[in-house]
Amino acid sequence: MIQYLMSSYLGINKQDEHYRHVSLVLIYAISCVCVTTFYCFYNTLIFDYPKMFLIDLAGTIVGLLALYVLLGLKRIRLASWILLLMAAGVVLAVILSRVNANYSMAWAMIIPLMSVFLLGYLWGTVFSLGYLALVVWIARQGLETWQAAPWDVGSAVNVVAIYLLLFMLSCYFEASRRSAHKLLQASNQKLAHLASTDVLTGLKNRRSIEDYLLAHDRQPLFLAMIDVDDFKHINDDFGHNTGDEVLVALAQLMQQLVGDHGVVGRWGGEEFVIVFDDSNVEAFEALLIQLVQGVAATGFGVSRSVTISVGGSRHTGADHKLTLRAADEALYEVKQKGKNGYKIAMASA
Numbered sequence: 001m002i003q004y005l006m007s008s009y010l011g012i013n014k015q016d017e018h019y020r021h022v023s024l025v026l027i028y029a030i031s032c033v034c035v036t037t038f039y040c041f042y043n044t045l046i047f048d049y050p051k052m053f054l055i056d057l058a059g060t061i062v063g064l065l066a067l068y069v070l071l072g073l074k075r076i077r078l079a080s081w082i083l084l085l086m087a088a089g090v091v092l093a094v095i096l097s098r099v100n101a102n103y104s105m106a107w108a109m110i111i112p113l114m115s116v117f118l119l120g121y122l123w124g125t126v127f128s129l130g131y132l133a134l135v136v137w138i139a140r141q142g143l144e145t146w147q148a149a150p151w152d153v154g155s156a157v158n159v160v161a162i163y164l165l166l167f168m169l170s171c172y173f174e175a176s177r178r179s180a181h182k183l184l185q186a187s188n189q190k191l192a193h194l195a196s197t198d199v200l201t202g203l204k205n206r207r208s209i210e211d212y213l214l215a216h217d218r219q220p221l222f223l224a225m226i227d228v229d230d231f232k233h234i235n236d237d238f239g240h241n242t243g244d245e246v247l248v249a250l251a252q253l254m255q256q257l258v259g260d261h262g263v264v265g266r267w268g269g270e271e272f273v274i275v276f277d278d279s280n281v282e283a284f285e286a287l288l289i290q291l292v293q294g295v296a297a298t299g300f301g302v303s304r305s306v307t308i309s310v311g312g313s314r315h316t317g318a319d320h321k322l323t324l325r326a327a328d329e330a331l332y333e334v335k336q337k338g339k340n341g342y343k344i345a346m347a348s349a
């Protein structure tokens with residue numbers, strides 16, 4: 001339910017940096033409403049206590065207000081403040097009530113935890129320390145609640161020490177939560193990069209190119225399939241490592257020629273693909289000529305000419321697999337006709 005409310009009202013999902021913080025605020029607001037509503041019934045139907053009923057009713061109203069501010073107005077910080085002030089008020093009421101002499105101060109200990117979790121370090125610290133000062137001041141006034149544990153130096157030191165310890169613990173957990181989230185985000189980014197990049201050339205890989213085509217399914221584009229001619233001979237004559245170096249150099253050259261007019265990817269083996277971000281066929285054809293001539297004119301450090309065959313097709317967004325097939329068929333025709341050339345398929349997909 002929490003997940004559903006968070007994603008539909010606030011657009012926050014589990015990967016979001018603020019997920020844990022906001023879910024805590026939401027859980028807290030819902031719990032407040034549930035508990036105070038239960039006590040509203042309890043203090044009327046089971047144990048008739050009109051004064052407490054009114055207090056419980058006020059708690060329910062404040063809880064609902066916090067929920068509205070959080071989910072309706074999307075004001076997370078304001079909702080956090082409302083909830084924290086409500087908790088601080090309840091704790092003060094407990095401390096000031098004469099009947100709670102034995103344990104009244106114990107309740108103050110939830111404030112440093114709640115303030116850091118709900119408001120973050122800065123305001124959590126300000127609120128927490130301000131509240132500690134208020135509690136100490138109340139204790140110093142006597143107020144007839146402290147006879148059971150007199151407010152002497154010893155008790156003051158102990159209360160302050162426990163309070164600060166809880167405050168530091170909450171800061172520690174908040175810090176570790178944030179750094180764990182940062183690490184997770186960094187490793188997710190790294191994984192996403194690895195999953196979409198070709199290890200040898202650093203170009204986009206096949207999956208990434210297909211995602212790119214799917215993401216541009218409404219925009220007319222051109223696509224080119226490129227195959228290095230007789231690459232097997234380069235490997236056979238100069239070795240696999242040199243073959244790799246040629247592929248890397250080819251990737252760089254193609255990226256340089258395409259520039260920011262499109263994206264270059266490695267389809268697999270000695271096959272590359274270019275998605276040309278323009279619907280102008282003349283510009284696309286000019287690029288293919290540049291590619292074929294540019295590769296043929298480059299040395300690549302091997303005593304053998306390196307050439308490419310290119311098949312192009314228009315992608316209108318219908319089905320990128322059809323576009324790829326059309327480009328592949330055009331490429332096959334170039335290979336059949338003697339390689340080192342290009343062809344643009346007439347049919348478009």
Ligand SMILES: Nc1nc2c(ncn2[C@@H]2O[C@H](COP(=O)(O)OP(=O)(O)OP(=O)(O)O)[C@@H](O)[C@H]2O)c(=O)[nH]1
Nearest residue numbers: 227228229230231232233235240241243244269270
């Ligand atoms: N060095 C290197 N070679 C690769 C890599 N991937 C595929 N190859 C080689 O590329 C060659 C492709 O050979 P073929 O499919 O016969 O194609 P080709 O020799 O280019 O011939 P045509 O396509 O007809 O021009 C094979 O020898 C593969 O081993 C790679 O990452 N590095």
